[in-house]
Amino acid sequence: MKLIYEKSQAGRRGLGVPKPDLPVPEVPPELARKSPPRLPELAEPEVLRHFTKLSTRNFGIDTGFYPLGSCTMKYNPRVNERIVGIPGFANLHPLVEDDAAQGALELEWHLQEILREVTGLDAVSLQPAAGSQGELTGLMLFRAYFKDKGEDEQRRKIVIPDTAHGTNPASVTMAGYELTPVKTDARGNIDVEDLRGKVDEHTAGLMLTNPSTLGLFDENIEEIRDIFHSIGALMYYDGANLNAVCGISRPGDMGFDVVHINLHKTFSQPHGGGGPGGGPIAVRANLEPFLPVPVVVQDGAGFRLEYDRPKTIGKVRAFSGPFGVFVRSYAFIRSYGPGLKEMSEVAVLNANYILARLKDAYDLPFDRLCMHEFVLSARSLKKEHGVSALDVAKRLMDYGFHPPTIYFPLIVPEALMIEPTESEAKETLDEFIDAMLAIAREGAESPELLHDAPHDRPVRRLDEVRAAKNPVVRYRFEEHPVEHGAGSRQLEAQKGA
C-alpha cells in the first residue's frame, strides 16, 4: 500500500484556514522557514480514505479476540468515546482557574477515591502518564521517603523477581537504584530462601507483580511482606495484573506501600495502537507527603488543585494527568459499580477454562490454577517438530485471532502467555481453543504450514533483522520509494493497492 506521501500532488489540500483581512507580520529573516516541510498534499476525501484503508490493515478488540497476555485487552465501551467528546470535557483548558473546572476536579477526586478503595491504600496521584511512569514515580517516592529518614545513601537496592516486566528493572535504573534479581521457585512463587539471602540493610524495597506474569498469585505473599517490612524496606506493586483481583484481594492488604494502576488495562482506556495510557499511583499515608503536585483535594463543597506540598518530589508530567483517560476509566468503573468483583471473577474463570482445555496439548510449566492469565510453552513442539512459539502465534492469525504474548516471561522457553479478559463469550473461547488444538496437531503433522504462516494477512512475515540492520525510519523522498521483490507487482495488482 502506498504511503500518504506517495499519494501527494502539489497544490492539493484538505483543510482551509480562516484568513482575516489583516496584514501578516514578517518573521525576522534569520528565524524564518526557508523551505517548506514536505507534508502530504491531498484533498479531504483522499485523506479520509487513506486512513480508513490503513485501519483495514489493522486488528483491534473491535475486530476480534485479542488474548495478548499482560495487556488486558478487554472491550472498550463506545459510550466512553462519546462522553470524552462532551464539550465541557474536550474544550476545557488545563490552566483555567479551579472554579471553571469543578466538574473535571470532581471527576478526578471521585476516581482517586475509587482507586483508594480498590487498592486498599490511603492517597492517590493521578499524574503518571502510564504504568512505567507510575513505577518510576513510585521509586522516586521511595527515595524521597528514605531521604527524609536519612537512609537514602544506605538503601540503594531494589529487589525484582526474574519474572518481572522489563519496565521494572528499567525504572530501577532511571530512578538511580541498583537491581537485585531474585529467583522463582518450582511453584512459580518468589523463591523465599533466595530472597532471604538477598535482603539486607541496603535494600530499599521490592517491586512485584501479583499475580505474577506467570498468572500465578504468590502464595507466600504474607511471608514476603514480613521480610521487607521487618527491615524497614518498602514494597511496590506493579498493577499490570490488577484485573485478576478487583474486590477480591487488595494490594494494600497484601502489604504493598505503593501501587500503580494501568487505567488502559484494568479500567478499559482503549490502547490506540500503543497509547495513551494512564498510570495513577496509590500510596500508604507515610508516603503521601511526597506525592507529585498538584493533588486534587476536596475543599468544602468544591474541589481544588493543591500545590503547597513542601515535601513533594515535584512533577512527572504536565498538569494533573491525562484527563481524557480518567473520564473513560471513571465511566467504565461507574458502569460496573461494586460489580468490578464479578469482572475479575469472570476474567479468572475464562483464563482457567482455556488453560484446562489446552494443558494437554502444550507444555504447562507450572501446573496450578491460574488467575486472569497463564503461560504455556511450545517447548515440546519445538523439540519434536521444529515448531516454535512464534510459528504458533503466526498460525493463529490464519484462524482470525490476535496471537498471545510470546517469549515472555523470559524464564519459560517458547512461552505463550494467554489472557482472555472477562469480555469474551464462551463461543469465542471455544473457537480459540479449537484453533490452538488444531495448530498443535498441524505442528506435528505439517510443520511447514506453521513456518509459512500467516497466509492471508496483508503482509507475510516481515524481515525484522533487515529493519534493524539498516534502519529506514522515515520516508526518503529522494530515493525510489519502493523496493519490490520478485512478483510483487502482480501481488499489488491482486490486492488492488
Next chain:
Amino acid sequence: MSFLSLTASDRDEMLAAIGVSSIDELFRDIPQGVRYGRELDIAPALTESELQRHMEELAGKNIVDEVCFLGAGIYDHYVPAVVDAVLQRGELLTAYTPYQPEMSQGVLQAIFEYQTAICELTGMDVSNASGYDGTTVAADACFVAKHATGRSKIVVTEATNPQVRQVIKTYAPGFGLEIVEVPHEGGVTDPDRVREAAVDAAAVIFQQPNFFGNLENAPELAAAANDAGAMPIAHVDLVSLGVLEAPGEYGCAMAIGEGQSAGNAMSYGGPHYGFLAARNDYIRRLPGRIVGETVDAAGERGYVLTLQTREQHIRREKATSNITTNQTLLALAGLVHLSLLGPQGLRELGETCMALRAYAQTALASAGLEAVFPEKATFKEFAVRTGRPAREALAAARAKGIYAGYPLGRDYAGLDDALLVAVTEKRTVDEIDRLAEALS
C-alpha cells in the same frame, strides 16, 4: 452486566471443565489473610443512559463558554472532523502496541508516516513514535544527552515552559543530572549567557517561541551550545513550523515539544503527545518505540517496530528508557491534521495566528495595556501588563465572558501584573476587540 457474555449454564460448564465446583475455588491460592471480605465501596452500577446523564452533569460544571485567550503550552486550535472519524475506527482505536506486525500494518504505517512528518517539520533524521507529553520528552532528551556526551549538567533557559523545567528537575536526581537555569533578559535569552553556562554541559534546552511567546535568537543559542560541545535541544510548537525555521536547519541535535496543537482537543491537559526527534547520530540512544521499513517474505514493503534492543523488554535495566505505552493514537491525530493542512495550510495557519496576534497586540496597546517585552518579535502569544494584579484583570474579563490569558506571576517574580495572551486561528477580530474592552 451488559459487558459480560457468560450465562449461568456457560459458567457451570466451564467450572466443570476446570474441575472445580465454584468460582471461589479458583482463588484458593490467595491466602485468607489477604482476601477482601467486603463488597467494594463504589456507587451502584449505572446503565448507559444513566451514565451519559451523570457525565453530562459533571461536564456541565466546567466552564468552557468563555472566549479562550489562554495558552501557556496548550492551545485552542481547531480539530478537524476527519481527525475524529479516523480515531474512531475501532481497528486503530482498540489495538495494542503493534508487537505482531502482520496484524498491525495500519498502525505501523501510520507511525512511519508520523515519524516522517515530525522529521520534515523539525529538520531531523529520526523521530520516535511519541512520548507522553511536552514535558516528559524533555526529560527523555536529557537522558539521551547524558549518555551521548558523558556529561551530567543540563542547561535550560528560564524562558522555557515552567512545567518542562519542573519535570526535568524531578527526574534529575535519578538520572544523576545537575540542572542549571539561564535567566532571560527582557523576555529573551542572551546567547553569551548560554555560552558561559554550556561549558561542560551535556545539553542546552531552549524553547522557540519561548514561554513568553517571544522569538529567541535560536540559531545563536544553538551555536553557543555547539561551541561548548553541548547538544542544543529546541522545544518547539509544531504549528509554528510552517513559518519558523526547522531546528535541524540551525544546528540543533534534537527537537522536542508538545504535540497538542496539531490534532488534539485541550481536554484539561491530556491525553496528548510529546514528540522527540534527533539527528541520526543518536538513533540507537533514543527512548521509546521506533517503526522501520522492511520487506516481507514475498518481497513486499512492510513496517515493524525496530531497534528494539534499545528497549526495556529486551535490555531491561540497561535500556534507554522504561517507556512502553506511548501516545500513538494522539500522534495519529496529529498526523491526520497535518496531512489535511499540507505545507500550504500549515504556513497559512501560522500566518493567521501571527496576523491575529499582531492585531491583538495593537488593540491591547490602544486600550492602554503596556507590552511586558516591547519590540520583541512573537508568534501567537505575547505578554501584557494589566496595571493591576493579573488575577484581578482576569476576573474582570471573565465577568464579560473572556478568559484573557495566563497570569505570569504564577511562575516569574516581578510579573504579578502580567498576562500571557494566546491567539489561535479560531479567534476573530470581534473577539479580540472584546478582549481589549474587557481588559481596558
